[in-house]
Structures are given as C-alpha cells and as structure tokens.
Amino acid sequence: MTRVEANAASTVFAARTRASALAFLLFALPACAVAAGSAPGRTLARPAASDTTGEPFTHITSVVVGTPPCDTCPPRVCPDQPTRVTVRAGFSNLCGEFRSLRELPVAAAFTVLQADLIEGDCSGACPDAAYTAERSTELPPPLAPGPHAFLLVEQVRSCRDSTVILSTRQQMITYESLPSCGGPVPIDSLARMLVGFGVAPDPRCAADTLSLLMFKNGCPPCTDLTGLGRDAAGGFRATLDWRPNCVELACVPETLSAPLGRLPAGHHSLTVRVDVRLLLEPQADSTISYFARVEFDVPPCDTTVAPCMSPFLVAGAVRSIGCALTLDPAGTGELTLSAHPTEPLGGLQGRIDCPPPFRILRASAPEGMDHLFVSSVPEGRGIRYVIFTDLRFPIAAPKGPVLKLEIAADRGASPGARGNMLALITLAADTAGGSVPLCDPRRIDPFPIVLCVSGDSSVCDANGDGHTDVRDLVSMASCLRTVLTSADTTVHCRDCDGDSLFTGSDVLCCARRILRRPLLPRDSVQHDARLRVSFDPLQAEGDHVTVGVRVSGAATLGAVLLQLDYPGERWRATASGAAPAGTSPGAEDWLPVVDTDEPGHVYLGGLRMRDDASDEIRFELALTPIAPPLPGDRIEAEGADLAAPDGTVLTPQDALPVITLDAPSAATGTVSLSSAFPNPFGSLTSFVVTLPRAAQVDLAIHDLAGRRVATIAHGALEAGRRSFTWDGAGARDGLYFVRLTVDGQVLSTRVVLLKESH
Numbered sequence: 001m002t003r004v005e006a007n008a009a010s011t012v013f014a015a016r017t018r019a020s021a022l023a024f025l026l027f028a029l030p031a032c033a034v035a036a037g038s039a040p041g042r043t044l045a046r047p048a049a050s051d052t053t054g055e056p057f058t059h060i061t062s063v064v065v066g067t068p069p070c071d072t073c074p075p076r077v078c079p080d081q082p083t084r085v086t087v088r089a090g091f092s093n094l095c096g097e098f099r100s101l102r103e104l105p106v107a108a109a110f111t112v113l114q115a116d117l118i119e120g121d122c123s124g125a126c127p128d129a130a131y132t133a134e135r136s137t138e139l140p141p142p143l144a145p146g147p148h149a150f151l152l153v154e155q156v157r158s159c160r161d162s163t164v165i166l167s168t169r170q171q172m173i174t175y176e177s178l179p180s181c182g183g184p185v186p187i188d189s190l191a192r193m194l195v196g197f198g199v200a201p202d203p204r205c206a207a208d209t210l211s212l213l214m215f216k217n218g219c220p221p222c223t224d225l226t227g228l229g230r231d232a233a234g235g236f237r238a239t240l241d242w243r244p245n246c247v248e249l250a251c252v253p254e255t256l257s258a259p260l261g262r263l264p265a266g267h268h269s270l271t272v273r274v275d276v277r278l279l280l281e282p283q284a285d286s287t288i289s290y291f292a293r294v295e296f297d298v299p300p301c302d303t304t305v306a307p308c309m310s311p312f313l314v315a316g317a318v319r320s321i322g323c324a325l326t327l328d329p330a331g332t333g334e335l336t337l338s339a340h341p342t343e344p345l346g347g348l349q350g351r352i353d354c355p356p357p358f359r360i361l362r363a364s365a366p367e368g369m370d371h372l373f374v375s376s377v378p379e380g381r382g383i384r385y386v387i388f389t390d391l392r393f394p395i396a397a398p399k400g401p402v403l404k405l406e407i408a409a410d411r412g413a414s415p416g417a418r419g420n421m422l423a424l425i426t427l428a429a430d431t432a433g434g435s436v437p438l439c440d441p442r443r444i445d446p447f448p449i450v451l452c453v454s455g456d457s458s459v460c461d462a463n464g465d466g467h468t469d470v471r472d473l474v475s476m477a478s479c480l481r482t483v484l485t486s487a488d489t490t491v492h493c494r495d496c497d498g499d500s501l502f503t504g505s506d507v508l509c510c511a512r513r514i515l516r517r518p519l520l521p522r523d524s525v526q527h528d529a530r531l532r533v534s535f536d537p538l539q540a541e542g543d544h545v546t547v548g549v550r551v552s553g554a555a556t557l558g559a560v561l562l563q564l565d566y567p568g569e570r571w572r573a574t575a576s577g578a579a580p581a582g583t584s585p586g587a588e589d590w591l592p593v594v595d596t597d598e599p600g601h602v603y604l605g606g607l608r609m610r611d612d613a614s615d616e617i618r619f620e621l622a623l624t625p626i627a628p629p630l631p632g633d634r635i636e637a638e639g640a641d642l643a644a645p646d647g648t649v650l651t652p653q654d655a656l657p658v659i660t661l662d663a664p665s666a667a668t669g670t671v672s673l674s675s676a677f678p679n680p681f682g683s684l685t686s687f688v689v690t691l692p693r694a695a696q697v698d699l700a701i702h703d704l705a706g707r708r709v710a711t712i713a714h715g716a717l718e719a720g721r722r723s724f725t726w727d728g729a730g731a732r733d734g735l736y737f738v739r740l741t742v743d744g745q746v747l748s749t750r751v752v753l754l755k756e757s758h
Contacts, residue, residue, distance in 0.1 A: 057154045057169050059089040059096070059117050061132070065175040078181035079142055082218070087115055087152070088134040094300055095119070095126035095159070097203060101135035104153070105636075105655035111139055111150040119156050119166060131265075131299040133203070138218075145179040187244060191276040191288040194220045194242060199260070199294065205301035210260040212270065212294065214238050219253055222246040226277075228256040236272040238292075243279045265300040269293060308439035313337040313350075313403065313423035315449045323418065323452035327358070327409040336366050337403045337423055337449075343436065345395035347388030348402070348428040353568070353599040354382040355419030356512070357410035358451045366401040374403060381597065382421075394431050413453045414460070414513045421449040422599050424569060441569045460510035470641040470649060473514055473559035476507045477591070477607035478645075507607065508680060508752065511593040515603035519563060519639035520649055527653040528553070533562065533640050535659045541690075541721065544624040545661060547635065549604060551642070554590075555615040558645040560606035566623065566635040568600025571661065573635075574622050575675050589613045591750055592675065596621070602635075608645075620674065623661060633661045671695075673740040673747040676726075680752035686725045687738055687749070693719045698741040701726055709736065728753045 064086040066075030077083050089098050097118035104112040115135070120126050142148050153170045198213045214228045222243035231237040236258065260270075276288045315324040315337055325335045339348065354360050359381040365372035371393040376385040387402055389395055395402060403423075428436040460468050462475035536548030551560050566573060575594040590613065593605035606617045623635065637656035643649050674688040689699065699713040709731055712724045726738070731753055739748040 057171065058156055058167055059091060059119075060087055060115060060152075060154050061090045062088045063152065063173055064088075065173065069181070076181065077142060077148075077175055077177045079145055079177055079179070081141055081181070082138040083140070083142060083148075083175075083177075084136060084138050085113065085150070086134055086136040087113075088132055089115065089117060090130065090132045091119075092130055093120065093126040093128050094131075094205075096131075096133075098133040098135055101137050103137065103139075103655065105658050112153060113137065113150055114153040114155055117154065117156045118159060120159050127300070129265075129300045132297055133299075142177040145177045147174055148177055149174040187278075188288055188290075190244070191242065191278075192274075192290055192292075193217055194223050194276065195225070195238065195240060195274065197238075197272060197292055197294045199296045200257070203299075205299055206265040207262065207301045209262055210298075211257040212236060212260050212272075213255055213257050214272075215255040216253060225254050225256050228258045230258065231273065236270060238272050238274045239277065240274075241277050241279055263298050265298050267295070267297050269295045307342045308437040309342045309425070309428055310340040311350075311425045311438045311441045313339055313352075313425065324421075324449050325407060326452040326454050327407070327413075328454050329357075329409055329413040329415070330411040332361065332406060332408045335405045335407055335449075336401045337405065338399055339395065339402045339425065339428075340399050341395055341397040341428070341436070343397055344431055345389070345436065346391055346429050346431040346433065347386070348395070348425050349384075349386040350423070350425040350427070351379060351384045352382045352405070352424070353380070353422045354407070355421060355451070355598045356381060356595075357413035357417055357453065358407055358419060358421070359410070361406040361408050363406075364404050366404045369401065372402065391431055407451065409451075409453050414509055415453060417453040417513050419451050419598060421451055422568065423449060460513055462510070468510075468514055469520055470514065470559055470561040470643045471647045473511060473561065473605060473607060474643045474645060474647065476510055477559060477609065479507070507591075508593060511605050511607065512595055512603075515561060515563075515593065515595050515605050519561075519641050525641065525649045525651045528642075528650040529653045530556070531640075531642055531650055531652045532654060533637055533652050533656055535635075535637075535657045538659060538661070541622070544622045546620055546622050547659060549619040549621065549637075551606070551617050551640075553615060554606070554617050554642075555613050556644060557606075557613075557642050557650075558608050559643045560590075560604070560617060561641040561643075562602075562604040562619075563638045563640075564602040564604070564621075564635055565638050566600060566602070566661070567630075567633050568598075570625060570629050570633060571623050572599065572626050573602050574624070575620070590617045592617070592619060594619060594621075594675065620672075629661060634658055635661060671740075671742045671745060671747065673738065673749055675749050676738060676751040679750075680754040681728070682753075682755050683729050684725055684727055685751055686723055688721055688723050689713075689717075689740060690721045691717060691719045691742065695742050699724060700739055701728075701731075702737045702739055704735055712738075726751075729755075 064075055065083065066077045067081070067084045068075045075084075085101070087101055091097075095118070099116040099118055101113060101115050104114050139150065149172050151170055152173050153168060155168050156166045158164045158166050194217060195214055196217045198215065200211045200213050201208055204210060212228065214225060216223060216225070220242075224241045225238075226241055227237070227239040229237065238256075270293070272292045272294060274290055274292050276290075278286050278288065280286065315335055325333050327333050339345070352360060352363075360378075360383050363374050363376040363383055363385055365374050371390040372387060372395075373389070374385065374387050376383040385403065387395075424441065425438060428438060430436050460472055460476075462472040462479070530553040532550075532552040534550045534552065536550065538545045538547050549562065549564070551557075551562070554560065564573075573596045575596055589608065589610040591607040591609050593607070595603040595605075602621060604619050606619075621635075636658035640651050640656060641649055642651060670690075670692060672688075672690040674690075676685040676687045678685060689697070691697070695717065697713055697715065697717045699711070700708050701710040701712065703709050710726060712726060728736075733753050733755055736751050736753060737748050738751055739746065
C-alpha cells in the first residue's frame with residue numbers, strides 16, 4: 001500500500017483538537033499512564049496523517065488514514081464511506097506483539113483509538129530479531145468534508161499476562177475528508193471493494209502452516225463467495241457472485257480459505273486474480289476481473305518457548321461457517337470431534353457447551369477406537385468429559401478423532417435456527433502422566449462447530465420484508481398486544497412453534513431466534529442522541545458479580561436488541577433480573593427476553609407491551625467465574641439495534657459501554673426482585689428477592705386481570721437474598737406477574753407459563 005501524508009489541518013483546528021486531547025488525557029487516561037517514563041521513541045516513518053500533539057511513539061512507525069481507490073492510488077477519505085485506519089509497529093525481539101487496535105468507549109469530542117502492544121514475555125529470554133506488524137480498524141464516515149482528527153494512544157505492557165504498563169504515549173492524528181469522491185462510484189470500483197484478503201493464523205511464525213483467507217468487506221449485500229484456490233499457473237484465483245442494485249439488509253459474513261503451507265520468516269507478497277461475476281437481470285451476465293495484492297509478515301519463531309496444544313476440539317479439518325450437523329426438530333444425530341495434540345497423549349478432559357435449541361444426549365468413543373475410554377456428566381445442555389486411552393495406543397499427533405457425540409434438537413426448535421458449540425480442553429496429559437501445555441484460549445480463534453435446524457428460516461419474517469431482524473420483533477409485539485387486549489380469537493401472526501396457533505410462545509420463539517442473528521450493518525441504521533446503553537456499577541454477591549444493563553430513551557421504541565460479549569472460557573453469565581427501571585405498580589410495559597445459553601455471549605431483547613411505555617428498561621445479569629479470572633476480563637456491548645414502532649432501526653450515538661469484571665464487596669443496599677428462571681416454564685419457576693434490611697414482605701402471583709393467583713410469601717423477612725419457587729401446575733397457560741411489595745414499594749416482573757414447553 002502506498003503511504004501518502006494526508007493534508008495537514010488548519011492551525012485553528014489543530015489548536016482545538018490539541019486542547020481537547022489534553023483535557024481527555026487529564027480525565028480519561030489511567031494514573032499509571034500519566035506517570036509513565038519518557039523513554040526515547042521513534043519518529044513516525046512516512047506518516048499518512050499529521051500528528052499535532054503528544055510525544056513520539058515507542059513502537060508505532062506509521063499511521064495510514066483512508067482507503068486507496070485503486071492498487072496504485074493514494075489513500076483518501078470520502079464523506080460517505082467508513083474511514084480506514086492502519087497502524088504499523090516495529091519490534092526488536094520475537095516476544096513483541098501488536099495485540100489489538102480498538103476504539104475506546106470514552107465521552108470525548110473526538111474518537112480515541114488505542115494500540116495495545118506487548119514488549120516482552122517477562123522471562124528475559126527473547127531472541128533479538130526485528131520484525132513489524134500492523135492492525136487496522138474503521139471509523140464511521142465523516143459527517144462533513146474538511147479537517148478531522150482522532151487521538152491515537154500507544155499502550156505498551158511488559159508481557160502478555162502482566163498488568164504493568166511500561167509506557168503510554170499519545171498523538172492527535174489529523175486528516176482531511178474530501179468534499180466528494182467524484183459522484184457515484186463506478187461499478188468497477190464498487191466490485192473491488194466487495195472482498196478483502198488476509199492470512200491466518202494471526203499472530204503467526206515461520207513454523208506455522210498458513211492459509212490465505214478471502215472475506216466479505218463489511219457484509220456487502222447480495223454477494224456470495226464462490227471459490228478461492230490455486231489456478232493452473234500456480235497463482236491464486238478468487239471468484240464471487242454479485243447482484244448490483246439489490247436490497248439485502250441482513251449481514252451475512254462469509255470466509256473462504258486456501259492453504260499456503262509453511263513460509264520462511266520475512267515479508268511476503270501474494271497476487272490474487274479476483275473475478276467478480278455480475279448477475280445482471282434481464283441483461284446477460286458479465287465479469288469484472290482485477291488483481292489484489294496481499295502483503296504480510298512472517299516473524300521468526302521463538303524456539304525457546306515450548307509448543308502448545310490447541311485448547312479446542314474441532315469438527316472436521318476445514319474451517320467453515322457451514323453446518324457441522326443439521327437436525328430436524330426433535331431429531332437426533334451424531335458428530336465426531338477431533339483433537340490436535342503436539343505429542344502423543346494418554347488422556348484429556350474438558351467441557352462442551354451446547355447452545356439451545358440443541359443438547360448433548362451422550363458421549364462415547366468414536367467408531368473403531370475401542371482403546372479410548374470416555375466418561376461424561378451432564379452440565380446444562382452440554383457435558384463435562386474425561387478421555388483416557390490404553391497406553392499401548394496413545395492419542396497420536398498431529399490430529400485424530402477422540403470423541404463421538406449424540407446431539408438432539410428440541411421438539412419446538414425453530415426451522416433454520418443455528419448455534420455455535422464450544423468444545424474446550426482444560427487439561428491434557430502425555431503418556432507418562434505429565435501435563436501437556438495448552439495454548440491460551442484468548443489467543444486462539446476456535447473453529448466454529450455450527451449446529452443447525454432444518455427447515456424454512458423465514459418463519460419469523462413478521463413484517464414480510466424478506467429478512468428477519470429487530471423490526472420483526474416490533475411486529476410480533478404488536479400482534480401479542482392485539483391478542484391480549486382483544487376478544488377476537490381469529491388473530492394470527494407468525495406460528496413459530498408449529499402448533500397452528502399464535503400465542504406468547506410464538507413471540508418468545510421468534511425473539512430468541514432473532515436475538516442470535518447478526519446485527520444490522522452500520523450503514524442501515526440511524527444514530528440517535530436520545531438513546532443510551534449503559535452499565536450499572538458491578539456489585540459482588542456471594543460467588544458472583546451482578547451488573548445492570550440499561551437502555552435509556554426507550555419510550556419511543558417498539559423493540560430492543562442488545563448483544564454483549566464476555567470471556568466465556570472463564571465466566572458464565574445467567575439472568576439475575578430483567579424489568580423496567582420504574583417501580584410503580586403499572587410499570588410492567590416491557591417484556592424482557594434474555595438468552596445467556598451460549599458461552600461468551602449474552603443476547604438481550606425487550607418487547608414493548610403498552611403504548612405508554614416507560615423511558616428506561618433494565619436487565620440484570622449475574623456473572624460467575626468457572627475458572628481463575630484474568631486481569632482485564634470484561635463484559636462489553638458489541639451492538640445495539642433499537643427499533644421504533646414505524647420500523648426505523650436506531651442505535652445510540654455514544655459509544656457502547658464496557659466494564660471490567662472486578663466488583664466491590666459492598667451490598668447493593670436496595671430492594672430487588674430478579675426475573676423468573678426458567679421463563680417460559682412448564683411447571684416450576686424461581687426468582688430471587690434481595691432485602692438490604694428486615695422488612696414486611698408480600699410476594700404474590702397475579703394474572704392479567706390483576707387477580708391474585710398464588711401467595712408465595714407474606715410476613716416479616718430478615719435482610720439478605722432468598723430464592724422462592726412457584727409451582728404453576730394448577731394454573732392455566734398464559735402471562736402472569738410476579739409482584740413484590742416491601743414497605744409500600746412495589747416491584748414486578750413477568751413470567752410465561754407454557755406447560756408444553758421444555
């Protein structure tokens with residue numbers, strides 16, 4: 001890529017951004033960063049953007065802002081396109097690492113990007129060998145032409161697992177956005193923007209077997225990757241189909257790979273011929289061809305570090321986003337998993353987390369491998385397993401089957417539903433009983449084990465636009481409100497569970513399915529300054545911490561969809577509570593849907609149930625450590641799709657929140673009522689009441705007409721957390737309210753009784 005220095009900003013703009021940057025540094029950077037030493041750093045080498053404040057970086061050597069419109073063109077920033085930022089860093093030893101380039105969620109008048117760098121391994125045994133690495137990210141399109149800026153923070157830590165920050169340096173990077181990039185982009189130029197290329201794994205070294213990756217650039221609509229491989233001349237050829245001028249709002253990521261083998265240490269460059277087949281109806285199809293250059297570095301391997309074994313079991317040998325196993329609703333099937341040992345093994349153990357609507361029925365040795373002995377115990381929908389072998393027949397390297405699973409899909413599974421199964425190895429032993437080193441799961445991208453349900457995936461397209469997303473939740477909630485407030489029993493919306501009726505179970509069926517779908521592309525949603533997603537401060541409660549998730553400005557919304565991520569290999573999230581923030585008796589105007597069954601991910605949904613909805617909805621999550629936590633573990637909001645009743649999809653203008661998983665030990669000091677779990681339920685459901693002090697309590701179940709159905713607790717209770725259970729066996733299917741009254745304060749949550757649910 002040609003690097004050209006971007007136009008310098010005006011003196012006035014530079015002064016303004018410098019003052020803003022200094023204000024940010026005083027209030028936002030950690031104390032250790034402000035007190036960092038002033039070790040001499042390098043000057044930016046041929047920067048593509050001007051730095052207007054701060055001190056030279058320690059490792060960053062160049063910053064490129066913009067995207068070149070062709071292979072030989074300089075980069076440019078267009079007002080209607082995302083702004084690409086590429087940062088390159090140099091290291092003097094093999095332990096250096098460019099871990100990430102990410103946007104910090106800070107309240108500042110400008111964007112703040114942080115480059116996280118590792119300088120060593122804290123052992124003093126890092127061979128000297130210079131190499132470079134780079135990372136890229138995208139900023140939203142500039143709102144107007146002219147000068148713009150972002151603050152680039154370089155944070156250097158001493159080693160991978162250390163919290164010690166060696167230095168924090170920052171510079172304000174300015175660049176120029178063009179007034180226009182020449183009107184409509186020619187179709188040839190558009191075709192060149194559809195896909196990108198990379199090399200896996202990352203990070204890598206000369207001993208790794210590499211693969212060339214082709215992936216969609218930002219989920220372009222109506223694009224299908226059809227091939228990637230070597231051509232007859234030994235080069236690489238990529239093919240894809242594209243339908244210009246079509247409408248496809250769903251984000252469908254896709255990646256293809258081709259083997260490169262092992263390459264020597266150094267800088268490498270590949271040329272890929274790309275053939276874009278245009279499907280132009282009713283015109284004849286045509287093809288646009290161009291050549292893409294892929295440049296990457298292969299650093300030498302650190303031979304002083306022992307090789308580590310992949311901590312994941314995989315299904316098959318090829319990385320794919322396709323279905324590893326497809327089942328009919330209520331059907332069963334078998335799936336064989338393999339390990340990648342670095343040396344012969346005598347045994348291994350771990351856990352397998354299975355997402356709904358699937359569950360593992362049993363585990364056994366693969367066919368023809370009678371020397372393997374498998375033991376397992378159920379854990380939720382998944383299992384914990386132990387595998388050991390007759391030592392005359394060790395588990396051989398480099399790859400082999402070790403486990404056969406029988407998996408079932410729920411009877412009410414939605415057609416087209418899918419989920420990712422995580423098969424983690426927590427301990428491996430060699431044939432002498434010694435421990436085999438496992439790679440850090442945080443640095444290994446696991447092969448997805450995708451489980452799928454057969455059938456039509458459009459059953460939840462409630463608004464009939466050909467796509468399934470948050471807008472369909474608005475339509476489903478509207479249908480449910482009509483059913484609950486009308487005596488007309490002929491109302492029928494979408495029959496998600498296949499029982500020929502429309503009930504609350506259909507809404508929840510579609511809501512769970514839509515929650516796990518990809519968020520809408522950024523260019524198809526509108527930013528709204530009135531909306532805000534935030535986290536409450538963490539609170540420690542026994543062996544777990546709780547965090548409140550709030551959506552403010554929700555009175556104008558019809559449905560809410562949030563996706564949160566956390567380190568699922570060390571923590572497990574469960575629903576601790578979900579209710580409107582208001583505590584008045586009439587505040588039951590949002591139906592929350594919480595999906596925490598997929599490790600590492602939380603999906604939150606809210607359905608508006610009344611026209612006079614409250615302006616804030618609050619979810620409460622409990623996070624329990626299942627392995628020793630690491631410094632820096634955090635839960636962060638990855639996306640928010642918030643739909644207005646008219647179908648417009650909005651997202652907060654401010655950055656989405658992030659919070660580290662370290663909480664104070666103080667109690668919350670407030671009365672709380674958790675959501676019911678499970679919800680919906682077939683016979684028994686439970687909820688937790690927290691009292692900061694002794695009080696008179698009335699806990700009861702009410703139906704939609706406000707009649708008391710059951711009394712759970714009535715009288716004086718001491719301070720603390722208590723769990724209560726309601727047996728709904730004698731009640732009819734439907735929607736109920738759990739209502740807690742404490743010294744005149746009223747809290748409530750909703751629960752759905754479906755006796756046929758599982």
